[in-house]
Amino acid sequence: MPHQGASSYKSVGGLSRIYHAFRYSLLGLRAALTHEAAFRQELLLAAVMTPLAFWLGRTPVEVALLLGVLAMVLIVELLNSAIEALADAISIDHHPLLGRAKDIGSAAVLLSLLAAGGVWATVLYERVAG
Numbered sequence: 467m468p469h470q471g472a473s474s475y476k477s478v479g480g481l482s483r484i485y486h487a488f489r490y491s492l493l494g495l496r497a498a499l500t501h502e503a504a505f506r507q508e509l510l511l512a513a514v515m516t517p518l519a520f521w522l523g524r525t526p527v528e529v530a531l532l533l534g535v536l537a538m539v540l541i542v543e544l545l546n547s548a549i550e551a552l553a554d555a556i557s558i559d560h561h562p563l564l565g566r567a568k569d570i571g572s573a574a575v576l577l578s579l580l581a582a583g584g585v586w587a588t589v590l591y592e593r594v595a596g
Contacts, residue, residue: 546571
């Protein structure tokens with residue numbers, strides 16, 4: 467017997483499962499766009515930088531790296547936003563473990579941004595110096 471609140475599509479296979487999974491993903495993206503300023507800012511940055519990746523990257527691998535780290539930042543931000551939403555749903559009162567979870571999620575975003583900056587700086591340096 468599924469637990470209360472379990473998705474009735476969890477054990478469904480085939481096209482129905484794929485359709486519902488895709489629908490839930492779109493709902494998640496819409497929620498992030500609606501409620502998460504950091505995600506909107508990073509998405510705008512990615513939209514601006516995506517065409518630059520095709521100019522800056524001299525090989526398909528470089529372009530893939532530049533685009534991949536942009537996607538990584540967005541993915542990590544989505545996960546961080548999910549952690550924050552869950553923490554806030556559990557309690558808006560200060561709790562050390564909820565605070566730690568939020569801080570760790572924020573640290574993951576920072577590391578993804580630093581990694582992206584490093585990749586972009588390296589490719590830019592190679593383009594200018596090489």
